[in-house]
Amino acid sequence: MSNTGATHHAADVKTLHDMGYAQELSRRMGHFSNFAISFSIICILSGGINSLGQGTSGAGGAALGIGWIVGGLAALMFALGMAQLSSAFPTAGGLYHWSSILGGRFWGWLTAWLNLIGLITVLAAINVGTFNFFVGSFGSFFGIELGYWSQLIFLIVMTGIQAIINHLGIQVTTKLTDLSGYLILGGAVLLTVALLAYAPSHDFSRLWTFTNYSGAAGGNVWPQTSSIVLIFFLGLLLPIYTLTGYDASAHTSEETVGAAKKVPTAIIHSVVWAALFAWLFSSAFVLAIPDMEEAAKQGWNVFFYVMDSTIPAKLKYFLYAIILLAQFICGLATVTSASRMTFAFARDDGLPGSKYLRTVNRKHRTPVHAIWTSAALAVGFTAFAGAYSVAVSVTSIALYLSYTMPIAAGLFAYGNSWTKMGPWDMGPAFRVIAVFCIGIAAVVFYVGVQPPNDLALKVVGVIGLLTAIAWFGIENRRFKGPPIGDRIAARAAEIAAAEAAVGKA
Template identity: 60%
Template structure:
């Protein structure tokens, strides 16, 4: 692939799947963003909206898997954009993906804070204030960064455990909700009810259009089923990456979509009163759990869900640090020399780990509103996913002729075209009120990148390395690598 092996290649099939499955974490986004669905159109947001939103994410996963099989490198999206469309597209993709991953880390940990307060805040006497949110987010982000600092072996063990934990807790939660449900009404799953405004606890502004509210409810599955690019970012730490990485991308999306749908269907069916639940806004999960499940079982599930959400953030630190490392390796970032440094013993990009962790915390301090963080995350990540896939549409069979073993054939063109449409749809949905900040944040970013690229980076940034650069980097590694490491 043109890159010298620098990271420790220890991950196998399940581990590569588990890191994306852990970041997707249906017990994180599927629970913390549940109010966005229920408070839009009620039960139909789960019965109908969830599978449609998941199919959108699956389109991106299929396109990404095709390219990942051909180009399995750390920070793959940036490399794919450079190869398929040129240095400029690669540079833009890198910045979009990097900022998207930083904001998704912030969104995950802010969501974990709200879950912690809802589950344990009253018992522990912890008030829900901005100050406690800041302390909580700083603390758990630091722990996640510290674990990543000490090597991929420990991180892999924890994310492997996270994969099993998510399966187990989801199963117990689903069965428990169905067993203790007072009355099961299947018609809820296809009933559209306008819960905007006060009827939905103020999650969405008053809106008379059910179509508009249906589009807004898609943010729940689209935000939840994201982060699957982690399988690509850890490609250089994965054995047989050309086959394992695409399987990890697609299978993590497919299984998360299916298990998440079943879990949330059980949740909707267990709700005692849909109107009362919707009026609780983002409190819908805890209000329903309090009304349906026995206290002991409920607290046991809360502990499992909290741990899964923490490990979701841990896996995200892994993903964003590898993206930062890959971009810095090619000189794409300020202070690239420091950010691309690999620890001689742990074989991890320690500067990239701590830098991205700190920036994610700072972002949550600037934008404490959870829904705005979610919208910015969705827009930036899916733009970064879509650019190389759409570029692949035009390069396929022309400049891009060497496919990997995971190959959709001519169907890739159809997938890539649909991805292009989906990118526009996600952008439009993501900037709707009350997430007005998402539009200026996106436009300012795109404007700044245009100025920086045409004013400076177009002449300075070289993109993926040539052979001489690889040899020079190898000499650096040989000077610091302890004997016997792989």
């Protein structure tokens, strides 16, 4: 490590100590690696492809040409708000910590609960989407078809491999997510060029033309409605769901050198670049569609319909291989994010079995029990609600609510109880961003529970019931929240012991 890196490392550890935590995880990530882990989870080659049917079978070309611009700007609002908070409080499980400090222990506990649910369900949705993509691209070569048991076995194996790689240390994971960053950018460019080169025509008016494909005209992806506004907003689940996971940069703050400066910009860059490249290849996709009416009828299969109709076989399968690898690493990075949130929450006794879940492996410096628990819960969720569309809706609702809560707490705390900002500071403009985020979250919730995803409302209802039981029955009396005030000083001996146990890095 260079002298500059060592200086940043020492400052990072001191900041962590000042917040009452030990440097147990291995702090080795640089700026690109921190960016790449969020970029890998956003993975425009995963949700951006697997969810295309939500747009093309809704409002048609405009759902992608305009939808990605609207969805990208919405996600950018959250990224800016999150950047402000991550700079001030650079800890693992950042959202939970921010909410607790700015909004109180219940607000923090609820944020952590929702964020964990969102991370577990997004891991499930990503890996279900990867299975669907694998079957559509290479399934015929291996004799694998869509089905409950084939999906479950595939997910157990794939999620298990993702957990093993995470278990072996952040170095292995970051090498793969660094690769994924280049893979996604290169794959998106290659896909865009191929689609434009082999497009039967270039009718750019498709990108802003609204057509109502609800009901049978769109393969029944969305129920019949006469409202083009509603069907456009339903199609926004494509960019909104895809542009999630950038909280991973915050969750890996304790593994990033110079976190207070690097994490905020990594969050923003991951959203900006993902939205830009997703808009480019989505626009090229719309231009390459041979027949818009026929494409709408394809529903969730629309990507393969266009690829089979336009791209030569050898190039097509090469692109499929790139996309499949990127989707696998997307799930891998999500295991990293979910496990760090689990670890951070358990570190403050916020979960049942917290003593078990906060354990850090001495050799690999990873929260191994949190890793395997997150992976198992994701597989369990798919066994219960394996439908991709339901997982997408639950994920979008839970994650965007958890993103909104610390930002909303910051809105009221800014300039009052929260006066010390980090080195990345947008000033009073944060309040304006926070108001936008609250409004966007309300829209996401409304859209996410519309038919045919009304099952998502039932799932959210069950989650709400379990949340109330957990808080009022157990956690209200037991959970103290993150250390503040005298509790930080009281942890000095505990911090020293924890760092000695893993070997200070």
